[in-house]
Amino acid sequence: MAASLRLLGAASGLRYWSRRLRPAAGSFAAVASKTPVGFIGLGNMGNPMAKNLMKHGYPLIIYDVFPDACKEFQDAGEQVVSSPADVAEKADRIITMLPTSINAIEAYSGANGILKKVKKGSLLIDSSTIDPAVSKELAKEVEKMGAVFMDAPVSGGVGAARSGNLTFMVGGVEDEFAAAQELLGCMGSNVVYCGAVGTGQAAKICNNMLLAISMIGTAEAMNLGIRLGLDPKLLAKILNMSSGRCWSSDTYNPVPGVMDGVPSANNYQGGFGTTLMAKDLGLAQDSATSTKSPILLGSLAHQIYRMMCAKGYSKKDFSSVFQFLREEETF
């Protein structure tokens, strides 16, 4: 983090906001009467995110297609309603956290979607990871209703969602960024302004595509080195002091026995599932196709994670690609 902050000095022109700089949570709680915040999508990620808003004193208006997902919040005294439209009727700041582009379109533009009852001047923040072209489309429709849309996908998994340490990559009109920060800062330790609508998605997609490529590359290089007689720990050290160094080699090494506290040390349990990586690579693929950007390695990485999903790796952490490549030829 120290390193990150250094990169992000005043001269950089980067609109960036980190927990270290913000008022303590306590001072938020001191603010007497907060207006309610809508929250749509209380899944694995949405649930702890919404709870962090509650901790900061925001009353919630809740909706999920699965009523069971709302029960916990209802018991805690939050208001549960029966459609996204109803959320929009009762809250002028809404956060959506949904699994796919289709779910997001339904929540906004569906028969009982937000747009049916959205109030002028509302701030709608979509933290789903979806196609940036869809984000732009939704933003246009929202704008027609006199409201504001921002895309703010997250990086960091369920653990970071619980501890309020997510990173949000935010796209939208810059004037509205401060208003978005107020809410997102309750759920994440980094909130980065990326540019116009859709650029939050773009930043996330590009990062995850590069992550997928360097993880597979690390797995290939480690596997090749081991087969050529190198000790895995030694090889990792050499890579990490050389130009092959990357997050996948020095922070999240995919080879069992090289590092502690990472999924490879725990049979690839936990972490970021292969099926989620395959989904993000599908978005990268779509974006690349529509912008005619060549992504040779990105496409192949997509196909590799696709294949892994079909070979029983879908729920394992995405670093299990080492195990996938490692299987020995048998005759």
Next chain:
Amino acid sequence: MAASLRLLGAASGLRYWSRRLRPAAGSFAAVASKTPVGFIGLGNMGNPMAKNLMKHGYPLIIYDVFPDACKEFQDAGEQVVSSPADVAEKADRIITMLPTSINAIEAYSGANGILKKVKKGSLLIDSSTIDPAVSKELAKEVEKMGAVFMDAPVSGGVGAARSGNLTFMVGGVEDEFAAAQELLGCMGSNVVYCGAVGTGQAAKICNNMLLAISMIGTAEAMNLGIRLGLDPKLLAKILNMSSGRCWSSDTYNPVPGVMDGVPSANNYQGGFGTTLMAKDLGLAQDSATSTKSPILLGSLAHQIYRMMCAKGYSKKDFSSVFQFLREEETF
């Protein structure tokens, strides 16, 4: 470097030696009468490497297939001979620095090769980057003659060779490592013991394969992000504080305007040529084929650098893959 040293603490079991820990050059010079060291291959890299040995007071026995390459050394008073065999007759420590596996085989096993006149107990260090299978083969032949062979390929380019800051990755019998260090430490600031013969080559090949993959990945991600509307500097910062971070994104970014002092800031002049990367990927490919190791991204990276060589990029730095991918579709 501080970070590297931390990784390489005493507890790690890594045989590792850095300039910071070695006696100053002056103290070397104080040693009265050094025995001569043979040096075969005085090209772009071999020339400055040999000069660093001279600076440390080692008399040289010189050979190169191109007599012109020896002239400078002859003028400086070093002894030039007419074949690798003659080098072996006059020196019992020899360093070879040659462009390809075939050149190395010729220098060792050819009609006038080192093996024709090598003395028992000689130490032969090959710093060429070649197929590890060839290194092992040469080691066997050398051993038959009662001498010792180590592979010690370098990372770092001509600049590092001049300043004596190369990294050597050394494979061979561990008992001989100290003897190799004495010489290699005059030419490099890092000398890492990697294991049995061939593992020096293996470490270099694996590192460069991962480097090639993450460089292309960085170029693809940066290009996609730019086409999706992100500012390149901002995108680089986001990647570097996230899981996409790698040496190619944070130290050697391929996008012009993102960093200073790297080849992308200078029209991809200098640095590590595309043709050299293609050569190293060819070695990775050969090693993977012979050990039946799947390298899906590594193979494709090889083909991409191959294609770049055919499209006019052979002499540009390998980060010019960004430029290669960046060319716009025209109709």
Next chain:
Amino acid sequence: MAASLRLLGAASGLRYWSRRLRPAAGSFAAVASKTPVGFIGLGNMGNPMAKNLMKHGYPLIIYDVFPDACKEFQDAGEQVVSSPADVAEKADRIITMLPTSINAIEAYSGANGILKKVKKGSLLIDSSTIDPAVSKELAKEVEKMGAVFMDAPVSGGVGAARSGNLTFMVGGVEDEFAAAQELLGCMGSNVVYCGAVGTGQAAKICNNMLLAISMIGTAEAMNLGIRLGLDPKLLAKILNMSSGRCWSSDTYNPVPGVMDGVPSANNYQGGFGTTLMAKDLGLAQDSATSTKSPILLGSLAHQIYRMMCAKGYSKKDFSSVFQFLREEETF
């Protein structure tokens, strides 16, 4: 063709119709008063297709976003209207031939789209090559209006469009196939029923993906063989009598000098442009992503044609991939 017909015998269950089996064009003309047919999209392909309908005696109702494209038909006495909706008002059989999914959506569902004025029982045939998911979506909307939608993309280029020798791959309700045949048979020599809506697109996409893969494969194999010392004509003959045989090797060989009358014999002029192949591969990619089908070679083929478009090959025939791979490394 004889071979094809053999494959398509009565026992095969294939709904298939070929010019050889249909009444002569003259007998069509004899039919006195044909009801008008709508035609939307008079581009390179649409223009000659519409003319073939005219030759068979169908009065046309014409629309194109570029008024100039209609002039020729107006001069010939056909009726030109000012929107797709107006076409739908005057014709109950409409053929659309548009460049992309977005154009097709606009023509059907836009503010002045067909659906605004379509009559119950109308037959709407879309011969555009678009995403099969879009075809299905359009079909649903058309069905809501009480009309019938079929997708009927073509294979064969401008030449086949002129001579009425296109192949149509048709998806939709089987009961309506005969009605579609009546019109499509005026423009093509093969009309193949593929199954439910979207399967016409699916068949075309799958064929073109396999074509792209085998064309690049042929180019790689021919180039490798030539570099290994084989005569290109001899190598082509060996492939064509062996298991490497494919349409790209035996009918459309990409190596200049091997065959006459193909684009490779004419500096890759004419034929099927690289940019069109890249477009079709983008559709294959989208369909594969949405159905989670691994297409490792298909993805890479897509990226290769993408790159070629950026390197000046967009207007050359897609067999120019041989030339693209062939360029020599220079130092």
Next chain:
Amino acid sequence: MAASLRLLGAASGLRYWSRRLRPAAGSFAAVASKTPVGFIGLGNMGNPMAKNLMKHGYPLIIYDVFPDACKEFQDAGEQVVSSPADVAEKADRIITMLPTSINAIEAYSGANGILKKVKKGSLLIDSSTIDPAVSKELAKEVEKMGAVFMDAPVSGGVGAARSGNLTFMVGGVEDEFAAAQELLGCMGSNVVYCGAVGTGQAAKICNNMLLAISMIGTAEAMNLGIRLGLDPKLLAKILNMSSGRCWSSDTYNPVPGVMDGVPSANNYQGGFGTTLMAKDLGLAQDSATSTKSPILLGSLAHQIYRMMCAKGYSKKDFSSVFQFLREEETF
């Protein structure tokens, strides 16, 4: 075959020889006293090949590293010796049929290799599938001894070896082709002259690389089409009457239920094993690397077959790539 012969007319300049044109087997037998032929390597392929030479009346001099492999021939009265050198002492025409480059080098250049006792003017024919660079190397060494070397790898499996229907692709001095034909024609129905030494291997490697690519392409296209709702038999028919047509789609379709009498109809038993395809692709890869020929799809096909070997497909026919791709994603 009729089609092949048409391709190979007199005007083509192709040195080609087919069983239909050669004297009947009986007329060979009539030749009174044939000189013995050496045969080294009596494995799955070598065994039936050698037997076909016996049927044509050639006495054999036999050697195999596994003595058991020779027993059958000894019982039949052929002469078994104890090294390749001994074969060379007793026969001036020798055929070698070995699994890898290393085995071939050992048989020719090893301590007891053919070259130790080869007679001037001997004809040495290597039917192994090996690296063409090794073939050229062996040819040079053989030439130094005053003998002649030809590479003559086969296509066709064990069945074709038994029935004498192999195809031989022959590289070497053209003047010696007729002499090679005399022997090879006893074991194969097609004997094709390809050019200088190594071109036999080159032709085989190029064919098999294209075969691998088009087989995977067919599997991807069929799988995608099925997932998009097409009937597999119908899709195969459409491909086979269109530009996607290839040997893998029309003669050896990888989808169960589409064709009879092919491995896909028999759970991928029999045919050409995945592990053998992976080996041939390794040779293609090596040749491409050494000649700097880009093979993007060829490399990826290699890696795919490599992975299949590690996932339990090594003994299945190489068309089982359809099954490999077909496995469904599970969650």
